[in-house]
Amino acid sequence: MNELKQIVEALLIATPEPLTEARFHACLGENETKLPLAEIVEGLTADYEKSERAYFIKEVAGGYQIVTRAEFEPYIKGLFSKSGKLRLSQAALETLAIVSYKQPVTRNDIESIRGVSSDSSLRTLLDRKLLEIRGREDGPGRALLYRTSIEFLQYFGLNSVKDLPRLREVEDILAEDEEDLI
Amino acid sequence: MKNQLHRIDLEMFEGPLDLLLFLIKRDELNIYDIPIAQITKNFLDYVQLAKELQLHTAGDFVLMAATLMKIKARMLLPIEAEGDEEIEDPRTELINMLLEYKRYKEATTAFAAMERSERPHYYNIPAAWSPQQEDHTAILEDVKLYDIMLTFQYLIKNYEEPLTHSVAVEEVTLTEQVGFLSGLLQANARLSFAGLLAKFESRLVVVVTFLAILEMLRNRQVKVKQSNLFDDLLISRGSNFENE
Structure with a gap:
């Protein structure tokens, strides 16, 4: 032993x-x-x-x-020029959240949920290896498909994507909104 | 601006959906019964500001403003119901978009919390938190397509076309360049992409040669290695390389 x-x-x-x-x-x-x-x-x-x-x-x-x-x-921060780990922007986090729950997804899928262009967020996430390209969609245009990587799991301290916090159902959100109103 | 909006206010929002959710919450509106006229008016104040500030997301805000105005117009039009057919509320699509976006926005908060709690823990794989970190030792065996594209972009940006005054039509084909590369690989075990670049006299030839490499990579006629992002690409014979 x-x-x-x-x-x-x-x-x-x-x-x-x-x-x-x-x-x-x-x-x-x-x-x-x-x-x-x-x-x-x-x-x-x-x-x-x-x-x-x-x-x-x-x-x-x-x-x-x-x-x-x-x-x-x-102390460890002193080892790095950019004062430790770089934090992700709100836009990058949103993009990452969408990919992690819906993967594999195309850029178009992401943008139709966020309602804004997500090009630069995607580029940041690819550069930092948190996302990877996994093939192309079959349909017309053959859009690139994005997935989360092993580095993504490490970055958020997750064992697998199954450990992600549950995405709330629309009904829950509505129920809460109604409570807010009362 | 009458609501005393500031640049900061607008940059707080990730996009038009985020802003709409904010307006709904602020004015305690029922998401299922959004008063379109009121929200369109409030929304337009922000859009005006986005345009004045020339934010890069201004286009997305303008698009949403157009959608809101379209919904508003449709709600004003009298609709004739045919038989018992149920009439769809013109707001339905927007409501669904808002709810879907809200789900992910909430999840984002959880992601930020996970990021915060992992932040103080360091391990010896710095790629994810420090992309500028240089690693001179690793030879990446499996170069991903994305890496190759980035490198190509980088190399071609630094490629200066020599000044010439010839007007001859250049004709270079993919097949020619595949043949050219095969020939070189017969003689050399390894080729440097940057080295090849130096030999070419036009951007067109560079692009076609790059496409030839991708083509050969796909057919496993060559292998491509790279020791670092933006580093030179090393081309060698692949498993399907045909020796003559």
Whole structure:
């Protein structure tokens, strides 16, 4: 178990994307004992808590990754020229919300919901790899189809798109509006 | 402006639907029974401002103003019902758009909250939060079409057409350039796209050659690698490359 914990720790530090069970097993040699990744991560998490590390293991995008604890943000910011992570604009967040619930979508789908041109938001989101292009629509014009990426899940700390907050139904919104009026 | 509108007020809104939702809430209107005349009047004040300020979204506001006026006109017209047929309220489409937009606008608040709570946690994959981050080590094996297009845009922007005075009609075809590239790849394992560019005398040839690369990429005659966004494209033989 101890050796496996060390292996997982090394993989977590080096991995370019969240470490999944499948990837972990592929990294192990033929003769190595295999334990469920979740179990090993649990052991590591307990170790980290005991020894008060500056980081912890987070379950994200269907795998695990090491992230720093919130209290170190002020120091980490100093590493980056743009004072840490860049925040997304309201327009970019709206565009991202529409894509994440309705994917795959075309630019036209997004713009007909938002009622404004969404070209520059889409470009920002593609540049930041939060969205990706996944093929084209079959219909006339063969418009590009957009989807959310693994980076999107990481950015919002989600395990999968199924974990997104539920989109309220129109009926709920109306019911609430009526209450407001009374 | 009579409502003392300011630039800030208008920029607060993500677009015409957002502004309409604001007006509905502010004036405590029933979304199912919007007083079109009143809301159109209020809306137009904002549109006027958007035009004066030459906001890039002004066009979207003008379009919505036109829609509102169309609805208003239709509501004034007497409608003759045929038999028991139900007459559709001219506002229905607008109401549905407002409700649909509202759902996503609400979700956006949740997204902003998730972003805030994830913000202080850092991990070693900076692409998502710092696009300018340079990474000189990675060779991206699977260059996406979008990356290639960006690179092409970037390279062609910096491509200066040499000054010539010839008036001969240039004729260059896709097939020719595919042949040209195949020939070069017979002799060289790798080609640099920027290197190729330097050899060409017109933008047209550059564009056709780029299209030839895309065509060959599609047929798996070539592979394209790139170490960084906007970096040079490295072209090598693909699995379907035909050796002569």
